[in-house]
Amino acid sequence: MPDVHALLSASSSKRWLHCPPSVRLEEGFPNESSVYAEEGTFAHEVCEYKVRKYLHERVTRPQSEEYYTEEIDQITDVYYEFVVGVIEAMKRNGPDPLVLVEERVDYSHIAPSGFGTADMLIVGMDEDGKGLLHVCDFKTGKGVFVDCDHNSQMMLYAIGALHAYGYIYPIEKVRMTIIQPRLDNISTFECSRKELEEWGESIRPTAKLAYEGKGEQSPGDWCRFCRAKPVCRACAEEALSLAREEFLDLDAGALSDDPAGPDLTRGDLPVFKQPGLVPISELSAILPMLNRISSWIESVFSYVSAEAINHAIPVPGYKVVEGRSKRIFTDTDAVVETAIQNGYTDLYKQQLITLTEFEKMMGKKRFTELLGEYVAKPPGKLTLVPEDDPRAPVDLNHAMDDFEALE
Ligand code: SF4
Secondary structure (H helix, E strand, O other): OOOOOOOOOOOOHHHHHHOOOHHHHOOOOOOOOOHHHHHHHHHHHHHHHHHHHHOOOOOOOOOOOOOOOHHHHHHHHHHHHHHHHHHHHHHHHOOOOEEEEEEEEEOOOOOOOOEEEEEEEEEEEOOOOOEEEEEEEEOOOOOOOOOOOOOHHHHHHHHHHHHHHOOOOOEEEEEEEEEEHHHOEEEEEEEEHHHHHHHHHHHHHHHHHHHHOOOOOOOOHHHOOOOOHHHOHHHHHHHHHHHHHHHOOOOOOOEOOOOOOOOHHHOOOOOEOOOOOOOHHHHHHHHHHHHHHHHHHHHHHHHHHHHHHHHOOOOOOOOOOOOOOOOOOOOHHHHHHHHHHOOOOOOOOOOOOOHHHHHHHHOHHHHHHHHHHHOOOOOOOOOOOOOOOOOOOOOHHHHHHHOOOOO
16 A cells, blocks of 8 residues: 655655655645556555455455456456465464564654555564565556565565564564566565664665755656656756757757868868767667656646646746547437437447456356467567566567567
């Protein structure tokens, strides 16, 4: 569940650890929910329901006409099966583990007023009979792979859990797992209790800076969900200086000023100070920053547009107009009746229901028996991603024909 009330929330910790003042800078901006966040909250409720049911607790299945789909059932099953696997394994290793679902953890001894809600805490024995804390976190996102390796959100949850249970249970090792089924991502990171506690101590000064709104603004991929992004000066300066340095360094002229160079008045071909075309090696060097900058540009447009449209704030050089719209029927019953009365037929289209709808109608087993042989999963569209993305690279020499190439 999102840590909606904590100033130094675990889920935004990557941001405040890199850019401490961001916590206070975004305070004046509303924390608006999105359909993705609401869907994520519902999916977490389904996960919680499934695990509590397995634990024989009295629970009511969460309902949502808007967000319940077969796919939500499938991705929450992936989480459920993983978590139950961890619990069952710990049962085999020793006494029954302590299992806590949607547990509030407090790490304010490290980060002022810091707390959060861990999806799952399991405390028991590992395969070698050593005390183990396992923290699990479910993610519904499908835009960005979330790696668990030294993931500060997970480590803060673990620090909070250690603070609460580390005195009662002989925890020696800490294991953390992120389950992100929409990207087939189950990522685990393990460290000793000592390493975790040392890391906690190491971030204490930065957490204090963040709480006090001090430190330096520092743009990076952690800006993604920062509410101050559209008006962040550090982001604006980064984007504009990149544009100036890489593409628009024309103040001193783009052409070579070598006196022995070409004579343009005689029709010689011009020679540029730098080659006129940027090679792919240079473009690839700025790719990571471009992603960030395009997201910043988008946030600036949407922020300024919202201010102009919703609050009538004048934007010099711009005006608000009506966009293009499509014609619609105002009364479909009357349309059908009128068309039939005038002799028109074939007013409706028939469409095959989707694969997921078939599966829901028949049940997984019957669906596989009857239609399994007609189901295929074509390869996805080729996409360029950073090297640290956990997916295996495609062998382009052999596989090009199977994939849809990017136009
Ligand atoms: S948008 Fe600005 S304030 Fe927010 S994290 Fe990025 S650099 Fe910091």
